[in-house]
Amino acid sequence: MRTSVVIPSRNEGATVVALADAVRAHCDEVIVVDGHSTDGSPARLREAGVTVVEDGGLGKGDAIRRGLAAAGGEVIVTMDADGSHDPADIRALVAPIGAGEADLVIGCRMRGGSDEFAGTWTMFVRLWGNNFLTQVINTRFGTALTDSQNGFRAIRAAAVAQLGLRENRHSIELEMVLRALKRGLRVSQVPAHEYARKAGKSSLSVVRQTPTFLRCLLRNIW
Secondary structure, X not given: OOEEEEEEEOOOOOOHHHHHHHHHHHOOXXXXXXXXXXXXXXHHHHHOOOEEEEOOOOOHHHHHHHHHHHOOOOEEEEOOOOOOEOHHHHHHHHHHHHOOOOXXXXXXXXXXXXXXXXXXXXXXXXXXXXXXXXXXXXXXXXXXXXXXXXXXXXXXXXXXHHHOOOOOOOOHHXXXXXXXXXXXXXXXXXXXXXOOOOOOOOOOOHHHHHHHHXXXXXHHOO
């Protein structure tokens, strides 16, 4: 199946150019959605032949939605620009969709491992939050997911229009899973290892965005 990869990026010049180049071997189209970067990375990406789309300055969710709209593939993979996801795992994410077994496939860090699950209180809280949201989802929909929040995932392009995604922040991953399950789409997961980000700092603030995740959960759980 024709596969597009969408990579949201903001001032990730230390990693995103090399990542986009590495991703090409595993897909048919690479789209970087740039968040008005000031590090020169958009120009470098265009020089390398990568399609660059500007986001609306509203956050990761906005960037993902714009990337999904711009993608031309039958399957769309989303991944982070910081080098924490392995491009070689793209084929494993796409395979269940190509086999007609799933509509949304999440890279599971509980099975593949993560270098960012331990070491700091912030990582502990993020892991706890992931587990909490995943268990709420499993209880509500009778699923057996173990990692519902990983942004490294693949979705059937035809399914995107059914979801009506509107979250502007990191909560778009939660919204995507909830709305997919509510609409009877098949959600599965495959092992995927998460590496520590190679450069820069995460834009996900546990303190600031916890209310955003809870509002998203309450809006979409029923």
